Amino acid sequence: MNDSSSDYFNDLYINYVDPDIEGIDFDGDIPKEIRALIEREDERHAQPLKEEVVSINLKDENDPRMVQVGSTLSPEEDRDFKDLLTEYSDVFAWSHQDMPGIDPKIVEHRIPLLPDAKPVKQKLRQMRPDWVQKIKDEVTKQIDASFLMVSQNPTWVANIIPVPKKNGQIRVCVDFRDLNKASPKDDFPLPHIDVLVDNTAGHASLLFMDDFSGYNQILMAPEDHEKTTFITKWGTYCYLVMPFGSEAPHAYFHGQLNTQNKFFC
Helix, strand or coil: CCCCHHHCCCCCCCCCCCCCCCCCCCCCCCCHHHHHHHHHHHHHHHCCCCCCEEEEECCCCCCCCEEEEECCCCHHHHHHHHHHHHHCHHHCCCCHHHCCCCCCCCCCECCCCCCCCCCCECCCCCCCHHHHHHHHHHHHHHHHCCCEEECCCCCCEEEEEEEECCCCCEEEEECCHHHHHCCCCCCCCCCCHHHHHHCCCCCCCCCCCCCCCCHHHCEECHHHHHHHCEEECCEEEEECECCCCCCCHHHHHHHHHHHHHHHHC
8 A cells, every 4th residue: 555545434424324234233242362461461561660750752742752751760770761762762662654464474373274174255234323433433543554454255254343432443354263173372471560560679770661562563474364354344454564453362372472682682
């Protein structure tokens, strides 16, 4: 898609559905697998900080680069952290466009299938009219970020599952349950929070790094793109990057994170 991909939908007609039509379940139950993934993902960001933080801009007002540092740092620590962050501000991802992805020669995500697996094409489900525009906006944003491409001849097709957020927005997830059932599980053990906390003992300071759109930095193997296809009112799309909700993404992601940290450290 070119730079004007956000205009892709401009001429497409959105067929709104009357929410009072009998027999159509607009809300539906969020699958427990997706709900568990979302709750686990939210927990990573929802833990309150006991220490107050101060926001600093590493660049300027026209192009802000905001980070947060602890308010209880000594003057020397505060100065050193700011100098370090400013010097290396270019290594952080400030937007999706700053993430070209990890070189596939190092790692790429594959979706193996069980020998007896049969492809499943889900039929398009109706969505609540007030969610249609939000879904369209999210799909457009991911196209602009080169996370998605149009899927031409998919054998696997899944539906979108909108999950309401507390702020009134929605998280756009994909119902990969059929694909996950047909794919073997990744047995890499997830880290245990107690072990992580214990490992910080004896260290003078602790740094938190948010793996911004971490899954999306691992590219999909080209032959597996169309296995991640989902359907919308405007067509079918598949992921060029590892999607949230596919088989054992947490295990795979943490396994690769541990491997790369050992490689680079």
